[in-house]
Amino acid sequence: MKIGIFTNLYRELPLAEALKLYSELGITDVEIGAGGNPGNEHCDSKRLLSDENAFNEWVATVKKYHMNITALSVHGNPVSPDKEEARRDHEDFVNAVLLAERLGVRTVVTFSGCPAGTPDGTVPNWVTCSWPTVYSDILNYQWNDVLIPYWREACAFAEQHGVRVALEMHPGFCVYNAETLLRLRAAVGDNLGANLDPSHLIWQGCDPVSVVRALGDAIFHFHAKDTEIFAENMAKYGALETKGYDEAPARSWMFRTVGYGHGEEYWRRIISALRLVGYNGTVSIEHEDVLMSKYEGLSRAVAVLKSAVIEEDAPGSFAWMA
Numbered sequence: 001m002k003i004g005i006f007t008n009l010y011r012e013l014p015l016a017e018a019l020k021l022y023s024e025l026g027i028t029d030v031e032i033g034a035g036g037n038p039g040n041e042h043c044d045s046k047r048l049l050s051d052e053n054a055f056n057e058w059v060a061t062v063k064k065y066h067m068n069i070t071a072l073s074v075h076g077n078p079v080s081p082d083k084e085e086a087r088r089d090h091e092d093f094v095n096a097v098l099l100a101e102r103l104g105v106r107t108v109v110t111f112s113g114c115p116a117g118t119p120d121g122t123v124p125n126w127v128t129c130s131w132p133t134v135y136s137d138i139l140n141y142q143w144n145d146v147l148i149p150y151w152r153e154a155c156a157f158a159e160q161h162g163v164r165v166a167l168e169m170h171p172g173f174c175v176y177n178a179e180t181l182l183r184l185r186a187a188v189g190d191n192l193g194a195n196l197d198p199s200h201l202i203w204q205g206c207d208p209v210s211v212v213r214a215l216g217d218a219i220f221h222f223h224a225k226d227t228e229i230f231a232e233n234m235a236k237y238g239a240l241e242t243k244g245y246d247e248a249p250a251r252s253w254m255f256r257t258v259g260y261g262h263g264e265e266y267w268r269r270i271i272s273a274l275r276l277v278g279y280n281g282t283v284s285i286e287h288e289d290v291l292m293s294k295y296e297g298l299s300r301a302v303a304v305l306k307s308a309v310i311e312e313d314a315p316g317s318f319a320w321m322a
Helices: 015-024 045-050 052-064 083-103 132-160 177-187 200-202 210-220 231-237 244-251 263-275 294-308
Strands: 002-006 029-033 067-072 107-110 164-168 192-196 217-226 226-229 255-256 282-285
Touching: 002 132, 002 294, 015 052, 029 282, 045 052, 045 083, 067 083, 067 200, 067 282, 083 107, 083 132, 107 217, 132 164, 132 177, 164 217, 177 192, 177 210, 177 282, 192 210, 200 210, 200 226, 200 255, 210 217, 210 263, 217 263, 244 255, 263 294
Parallel strands: 002 029, 002 282, 029 067, 067 107, 107 164, 164 192, 192 217, 217 282
Antiparallel strands: 226 255
């Protein structure tokens, strides 16, 4: 495994400056935002696909800092009831797939998205319970009429271009845990898998190690981000949290940099579980800790992961112990 970074952390910097900073921290792998919520400041797929000089200059910049591109990310909502948002996010996805093919990058990361609750709805409707029965009706419509048809076609397109689709399991979208990820994968095929970000699962009450074991070879990419649970608030108010991050002391949980929601031993268990199911890809840091500056949060995450990540290949058997 190698330590990577989701480069949009420093999206305000030119790509060269951001890569220089990351390389100085010992990071070798990059996941680059190419549209959608991550923005396209570091990778304008549409332009790079149409402008040969721009493409060559971009590739030269990445090579200059000896970076390996592990994924292009276009987190968005391509099944949004807002037709313009859906069109834009789908276009970003298509362009990212085409650019990934040209670059030899195997994975595009995004969200499943969330449709409206009815064909004439105007806003996404994330369902969190099964009763009253109207919620079950909404789920049936979202999955059978919108989500499965869209991703069946989108994943077939990606597969034609040699690219896998890694959905980040994220509350607010139809795929938010291992069960919903595997449900969609069963419906559309094995070219759809997971971008596993433990931080979005921890506050739901999931154990990341159990999630890793449940997903197995469906894990295509991994985000290294932590969550701290505030036990007193959780006990009083539960996990469904709508207060802003500027109200952190009143929340039940908040995102933390690696090692500050849970200790190093916790992260060693996750890394070991990943190896057990055959994942030997990048551990891509995503920093969203409001208590730390970008640089401090990133450097602390790197320090924890350098101790936890298993870098060398395993022997494959115990014969060497004889």
